[in-house]
Every structure is written in structure tokens, then in C-alpha cells.
Amino acid sequence: PDSEWFGLAILLAGLVGVVAVLSSRVSERLRIPAPAFFLIGAALASDIWPSLGHLSFGAMEQIVSIALAIILFDGGMHIGWKRFRSVAAAATWIGIAGTLVTAGAVALAAHLAFSFGWRASLLIGTALAPTDPAVVFSVLGRHEVGGRTGVLLEGESGANDPVGIALLVALLGASGGGVAEVGDVAGVFALQMAVGVVAGLAGGRALLLFMRRVPLPSEGLYPLRVLASVLVIYGVATVAHGSGFLAVFITGIVIGDERAPYKGEIARFHSSLASLAELVAFVMLGLT
Numbered sequence: 187p188d189s190e191w192f193g194l195a196i197l198l199a200g201l202v203g204v205v206a207v208l209s210s211r212v213s214e215r216l217r218i219p220a221p222a223f224f225l226i227g228a229a230l231a232s233d234i235w236p237s238l239g240h241l242s243f244g245a246m247e248q249i250v251s252i253a254l255a256i257i258l259f260d261g262g263m264h265i266g267w268k269r270f271r272s273v274a275a276a277a278t279w280i281g282i283a284g285t286l287v288t289a290g291a292v293a294l295a296a297h298l299a300f301s302f303g304w305r306a307s308l309l310i311g312t313a314l315a316p317t318d319p320a321v322v323f324s325v326l327g328r329h330e331v332g333g334r335t336g337v338l339l340e341g342e343s344g345a346n347d348p349v350g351i352a353l354l355v356a357l358l359g360a361s362g363g364g365v366a367e368v369g370d371v372a373g374v375f376a377l378q379m380a381v382g383v384v385a386g387l388a389g390g391r392a393l394l395l396f397m398r399r400v401p402l403p404s405e406g407l408y409p410l411r412v413l414a415s416v417l418v419i420y421g422v423a424t425v426a427h428g429s430g431f432l433a434v435f436i437t438g439i440v441i442g443d444e445r446a447p448y449k450g451e452i453a454r455f456h457s458s459l460a461s462l463a464e465l466v467a468f469v470m471l472g473l474t
Contacts, residue, residue, distance in 0.1 A: 206465045221468040228472025239473050246470050253463035253470075254347070255420045255434050256413075260460035261344050262438020263453060265337060270439050273338040280338075281345025282379075289315040289353065308357055316350035317343045348432035352378035374427075381428020386436025389419035393437060397446040408448040409455035 206224060213220040232239035270277070293311030296302045302310065356374035393415045402408055416434050423433035446452070 202469070203465070206469075221464055224465055224468035225472040228469040232473045241470065241473055243474065246474050249470050250467045252417075253467035255416070255431060256456070256463040257460045257467070258344055258347070258431055258435040259416050259438040260456045261340060262435040262440075263442040263456060265340050265344070265439055266442025267439050268443050269337045270341055270442075273334050273341055277338055277341030277345055280342045282349050284342070285315045285346040285349045285353070289350070305357070309354065312350055312354045312357060315353075316346045344435045345432070348382060348429045348435060349379070351431060352382070352429045377427055378429045379432065381426050382423055382430070382432030383436060385419060385423035385426065385428055385430075385433035387440065389415075389422070389433060390437040390440025393419070394441050394444055394446065397441070397449075397452075401447070405448055405451065409452045412452050412456070413459070 205227075206220075209223045210220050212218075213223060228238075289308070289311040291311070292314050293304070293307040296307040296310045297304060352375055353371075355378065356371040359370070359374055393412065396415065397408075397412065402411065416437060419437050420430035420434050424430040
């Protein structure tokens with residue numbers, strides 16, 4: 187019966203969740219990021235049971251995008267503006283210029299070593315350039331790095347993923363050739379960054395005002411309101427042709443160390459949700 191298959195699916199999902207949580211202890215001892223276990227375990231499972239890997243690319247992309255938005259918001263909230271402003275210039279410079287230089291270097295290597303065309307080489311370089319914020323936040327969350335270094339690493343990782351994605355979107359959407367294509371890429375990239383920054387700053391201030399001025403009847407609703415608002419900010423930035431990922435990361439930074447009702451409960455909820463998003467994202471990637 188369908189109910190039994192549904193129960194079996196829930197049983198398997200629950201077991202995967204338990205194993206994933208327990209793998210954090212193994213990760214701590216072996217000093218290997220937990221997402222590596224999620225990725226490898228899901229890849230092995232899809233080889234053993236091929237039906238697990240039949241998820242469509244579109245569905246996987248949407249699930250991972252939502253998970254990444256949640257992870258970036260939590261990472262930004264963990265940093266907060268007071269910590270971020272001491273490294274804002276360096277993190278922004280490394281996050282943007284570092285990503286562009288790395289993408290260019292990898293593209294050059296792909297073109298010279300493997301004879302890929304320039305467009306394919308640039309796509310490969312852009313896809314490989316960003317460091318993954320889920321892994322960086324996960325590792326640094328368990329190992330306190332003194333001074334400005336930890337904040338710089340978190341800020342750079344949170345910034346360069348939206349930069350890499352925006353550049354990839356610009357490359358995929360470019361048309362024409364030569365100077366015209368470069369102009370198209372630069373224009374789309376600049377629009378993505380500008381809209382993302384504006385949406386993040388404005389959305390963060392509006393969310394903070396919403397959190398402070400509008401009381402709710404139940405304590406449990408406060409974290410859910412923030413989650414729903416973050417998804418709204420992501421959606422608004424994306425619809426406006428901006429980087430929704432950059433917008434939610436900046437929103438997290440804006441409200442990170444500000445006072446608001448039930449702020450501790452909100453922070454703990456989003457930290458747990460980010461851990462779940464990390465699990466979901468890497469399992470999805472492993473299955474495909």
C-alpha cells in the first residue's frame with residue numbers, strides 16, 4: 187500500500203538524518219568537514235540504488251538554492267555588522283576581485299591545458315572559483331579563529347559565492363561575441379551586485395524594524411517570521427534581476443548583532459535550520 191511506502195520513505199529519511207547528525211562526531215575527530223560525508227554518502231547511495239539519482243536538475247537547483255540562501259543568511263547573522271565592518275573592505279575586495287582573478291586563472295588553464303573554447307573555459311573557471319560558504323561556516327563554527335582572520339574568512343566566503351553565481355548567470359545570459367559579449371557580462375554582473383546590495387541593506391533595515399515594532403502572540407512565531415521575511419527579500423532581489431544570495435547575506439549582517447525581541451531564539455532556530463540546509467544541499471548534490 188501507498189501508506190507503507192510512505193512510511194518506509196520517512197523511516198529512511200529519519201535514519202539518514204540521525205546518521206548525518208552523528209557524523210559530526212566523526213567529522214570532529216578526523217578533522218574532515220561534515221558536508222564531505224553527506225556528499226560522499228549520497229553519491230554512494232545513488233550508485234547502490236540508482237532510482238535515488240533520478241531527481242531532475244531543475245528540482246535539485248531549486249532545493250539547493252533555498253538551502254544556500256538559508257545558510258548565507260545564518261552566516262551573515264553570525265558575523266554581524268560590528269564584526270564585519272572591521273574587515274568590510276578586505277572581505278569585499280577578496281570576495282569580488284579574488285573570485286574574478288581565480289575564475290580567470292582557471293579559465294586560462296582550462297583553455298591552454300585542455301583546449302576548451304573560451305566560453306566553456308570561463309564557465310568552468312567561474313564554477314570552480316568560489317569557496318563554499320556552507321563548508322567554511324561549518325568548519326569555523328567549531329573552531330574559533332582569533333583576531334580578524336575568522337571574520338575575514340567568513341565574510342569572504344559569504345561574498346564570493348554570490349559573486350561567482352552572479353558571474354555565471356551573466357556568462358550564461360550573454361549573447362553576441364567579442365566586446366559586445368564582454369559588455370553584456372559586465373552589465374548583468376554589475377546589476378546583480380548592485381540590486382543585491384540595495385535589497386540586502388533595505389531589506390535588513392525593514393526586517394529589523396518589523397521585528398522590533400510588530401509583536402506576535404506566540405514566541406514560536408518570531409523565528410518563522412524572520413525566515414519568511416528572508417525568503418521575501420531573496421525573492422524580491424531575484425525578481426529585480428539582482429543577486430538574492432548577496433541580499434540575504436547582507437540582511438543577516440545588518441540584523442546580526444542588533445537587539446530585538448526573542449533574538450536569541452531566532453538565532454538558535456536559524457543556526458539549526460542552516461545545519462539542516464547544509465545536510466539537504468550536499469545530499470542533493472551527492473545524489474545527482
